[in-house]
Amino acid sequence: MSNRLSWFIILMLVVGFIFLYGPMVSVVIYSFNDNKLATLWGGFSTRWYPALLANDQMLRAAKHSLIIGVVSATFATTFGTIAGYVLARYRKFRGRTLFSGMVTAPLVMPEVITGLSLLLLFVAMKDLFGWPNRGLMTVILAHITFTLSYVTIVMQSRFTTLDISLEEAALDLGARPLKVFMVITLPIVAPAIISGWLLSFTISLDDLVITSYTNGPGSTTLPQVIFSAVRLGVNPSINALATIIIAVVAFGVVTSHILMTRAERRRQRDIQMALQSNK
Amino acid sequence: MAAERAKADSQTETWNDPDAVPYIRIENVTKKFGDFVAVNNVSLDVYRGELFALLGGSGCGKTTLLRMLAGFEQPTTGKIYIDGVDMADIPPYERPTNMMFQSYALFPHMTVEQNVSFGLKQDRVPADEIKKRVGDILDMVQMRNFAHRKPHQLSGGQRQRVALARSLVKEPKLLLLDEPLGALDKKLREATQFEIMNIQDRLGITFMVVTHDQEEAMTLATRIGVMNHGQIVQVGTPKEIYEYPNTKFVADFIGSVNLFEGYIQEDEADHVLIASEEAGCPIYIDHGISAAPGAEVFVAIRPEKLELSKTSTGTGHNCTPGTVKGVAYMGNLSVYLVQLDSGKEVKISMSNQRRAAEHAIDWDDRVYVTWHANSPVALLS
Ligand SMILES: Nc1ncnc2c1ncn2[C@@H]1O[C@H](COP(=O)(O)OP(=O)(O)OP(=O)(O)O)[C@@H](O)[C@H]1O
Ligand SMILES: [Mg+2]
Numbered sequence: 014m015s016n017r018l019s020w021f022i023i024l025m026l027v028v029g030f031i032f033l034y035g036p037m038v039s040v041v042i043y044s045f046n047d048n049k050l051a052t053l054w055g056g057f058s059t060r061w062y063p064a065l066l067a068n069d070q071m072l073r074a075a076k077h078s079l080i081i082g083v084v085s086a087t088f089a090t091t092f093g094t095i096a097g098y099v100l101a102r103y104r105k106f107r108g109r110t111l112f113s114g115m116v117t118a119p120l121v122m123p124e125v126i127t128g129l130s131l132l133l134l135f136v137a138m139k140d141l142f143g144w145p146n147r148g149l150m151t152v153i154l155a156h157i158t159f160t161l162s163y164v165t166i167v168m169q170s171r172f173t174t175l176d177i178s179l180e181e182a183a184l185d186l187g188a189r190p191l192k193v194f195m196v197i198t199l200p201i202v203a204p205a206i207i208s209g210w211l212l213s214f215t216i217s218l219d220d221l222v223i224t225s226y227t228n229g230p231g232s233t234t235l236p237q238v239i240f241s242a243v244r245l246g247v248n249p250s251i252n253a254l255a256t257i258i259i260a261v262v263a264f265g266v267v268t269s270h271i272l273m274t275r276a277e278r279r280r281q282r283d284i285q286m287a288l289q290s291n292k
Numbered sequence: 293m294a295a296e297r298a299k300a301d302s303q304t305e306t307w308n309d310p311d312a313v314p315y316i317r318i319e320n321v322t323k324k325f326g327d328f329v330a331v332n333n334v335s336l337d338v339y340r341g342e343l344f345a346l347l348g349g350s351g352c353g354k355t356t357l358l359r360m361l362a363g364f365e366q367p368t369t370g371k372i373y374i375d376g377v378d379m380a381d382i383p384p385y386e387r388p389t390n391m392m393f394q395s396y397a398l399f400p401h402m403t404v405e406q407n408v409s410f411g412l413k414q415d416r417v418p419a420d421e422i423k424k425r426v427g428d429i430l431d432m433v434q435m436r437n438f439a440h441r442k443p444h445q446l447s448g449g450q451r452q453r454v455a456l457a458r459s460l461v462k463e464p465k466l467l468l469l470d471e472p473l474g475a476l477d478k479k480l481r482e483a484t485q486f487e488i489m490n491i492q493d494r495l496g497i498t499f500m501v502v503t504h505d506q507e508e509a510m511t512l513a514t515r516i517g518v519m520n521h522g523q524i525v526q527v528g529t530p531k532e533i534y535e536y537p538n539t540k541f542v543a544d545f546i547g548s549v550n551l552f553e554g555y556i557q558e559d560e561a562d563h564v565l566i567a568s569e570e571a572g573c574p575i576y577i578d579h580g581i582s583a584a585p586g587a588e589v590f591v592a593i594r595p596e597k598l599e600l601s602k603t604s605t606g607t608g609h610n611c612t613p614g615t616v617k618g619v620a621y622m623g624n625l626s627v628y629l630v631q632l633d634s635g636k637e638v639k640i641s642m643s644n645q646r647r648a649a650e651h652a653i654d655w656d657d658r659v660y661v662t663w664h665a666n667s668p669v670a671l672l673s
Contacts, residue, residue: 176395176397178393178397179397179400181364181384181393181397182391182393182397182399183410184363184364184383184384184385185362185364185384185385185389185391186385186390186410186458187385187411187414187415187462190385200401201400201401279444282444
């Protein structure tokens with residue numbers, strides 16, 4: 014009985030995984046397709062990868078995506094860490110609920126709405142101050158606003174579980190608050206910061222909707238290029254590109270996950286030891 | 293014992309000197325968390341070079357009091373002075389104190405050595421001096437061999453020693469230790485107690501030590517403050533606290549004690565006579581306590597101040613019959629459990645001076661429990 018059930022569970026698991034990852038696997042496989050028609054297998058070849066490098070439009074888009082990803086992830090991580098710290102440590106201040114709600118709102122807001130409202134904002138600002146022109150800058154600002162939420166959530170939960178007496182001990186030993194933050198707090202939460210950065214980088218890298226709303230003509234990103242290319246028909250070099258993106262994103266997510274679980278395991282072990290030592 | 297000597301040296305009884313200026317002055321300090329009163333109107337003076345022990349049950353506010361001295365909590369009302377300076381606006385990193393945390397609070401990303409040297413680095417002590425002082429203190433707590441380990445690679449007792457070393461190494465004017473020795477085995481604990489007294493002796497540091505262990509408080513402290521529900525109920529030398537507890541709570545909390553309920557029959561300048569049904573005989577105490585006749589009192593007598601004999605003293609007081617209900621042999625002494633004829637059970641401990649005493653008292657023997665007129669303490673609350 015239990016055996017049959019476990020077979021059923023395994024079957025469902027396999028079906029689920031195929032449903033989730035089958036399309037990606039087929040993209041990866043077809044990126045090595047020799048045939049010019051992306052949907053017809055014509056033997057193994059890696060020729061679409063070098064072809065990508067020859068494609069100027071593609072390369073420029075990749076560069077834009079990377080710049081946007083790195084810059085927005087860096088800013089989002091910085092601000093998200095600070096916001097997470099404030100939310101975790103200052104339990105009572107005027108407007109805390111509002112602040113916490115506003116920081117995390119983009120998480121639940123439909124992307125279409127976020128993108129549209131940002132677009133309206135940028136247009137209005139352009140009318141009023143003559144700045145900003147839509148392009149890299151506006152996309153970066155937009156990406157910061159919504160990846161910030163993810164980092165804030167990650168960091169808030171990390172700071173909440175960080176033993177406050179560590180910081181008190183450092184203060185007690187004569188370190189000033191800023192120094193305590195730099196040499197005690199930050200190093201201890203570093204894995205969470207890195208994983209927050211990777212998370213926002215990958216989210217930024219594959220965002221299409223918000224980017225389309227806020228981007229200008231000269232700074233098309235990879236997802237945009239893929240999207241418009243696919244409308245004209247799937248071509249094998251897109252598959253190659255998609256494979257590369259999948260690899261990068263997978264690397265980011267997996268690394269971030271490993272960092273988090275390792276830190277979590279270490280924390281559990283410390284708690285365990287502490288409990289034992291207190292009998 | 294050497295420990296006794298160390299204590300005697302520093303025991304100049306500054307607290308009885310009316311001209312002495314206290315090093316720590318806690319004035320009517322109250323700390324509330326919301327509606328909960330964690331520390332309730334505490335006033336306390338501690339003098340330079342003292343080793344003051346705070347004793348009390350779990351949750352009575354000991355840690356909170358220390359945290360206010362260290363600067364992590366602000367008193368809700370009241371003032372704290374250290375070395376004559378009002379601490380209200382002084383942040384923790386500018387106070388002349390170091391604290392050892394009950395949870396140790398070792399920095400998880402630093403080695404033992406880095407943890408211990410952290411405080412010295414903040415003071416910009418030269419590198420070679422840091423190295424020497426850290427090495428010395430790690431030797432003292434027997435952790436030199438673990439200098440390059442991270443905290444999570446240490447046992448509970450080892451972490452406790454690192455935490456202790458980290459607070460000691462800066463040699464602050466005031467050291468606040470929150471249960472510094474709880475996780476150590478007996479031998480290591482005694483050695484460390486001895487070292488703490490040594491440091492106190494050598495550097496004249498003032499210590500404020502929280503402990504659950506009353507024996508530790510007795511051996512270490514110049515004075516003890518007993519706390520209950522956020523209040524300090526008695527302050528005194530270990531001897532005063534033990535011999536003259538001022539309340540039932542203190543008598544019961546420090547050491548073990550036999551308590552008899554009764555009321556005052558006679559209260560003269562040179563004696564009191566207390567009638568007690570529980571005791572089964574009048575209790576005669578050889579000094580007055582200035583209480584109204586008829587007032588309810590509790591009489592506390594320590595187990596070692598009670599004696600057992602097979603014959604009555606015949607004086608009519610301080611002698612009551614009972615039956616032995618249990619004998620526990622503890623090596624250097626034996627503890628007898630005697631049920632008095634009133635039904636009350638009392639504990640009596642007697643030292644085993646001779647091997648197998650002649651008139652050995654055993655289970656179910658009829659005995660008389662007697663005590664000297666200066667042994668009982670009458671407590672009005
Ligand atoms: N930050 C806080 N917020 C609310 N209540 C608190 C806080 N800190 C302490 N308390 C409460 O104050 C009381 C005294 O706590 P404290 O830590 O001083 O006890 P303690 O005497 O050190 O006990 P233990 O011997 O168990 O360490 C406890 O009832 C505790 O729950
Ligand atoms: Mg405590």
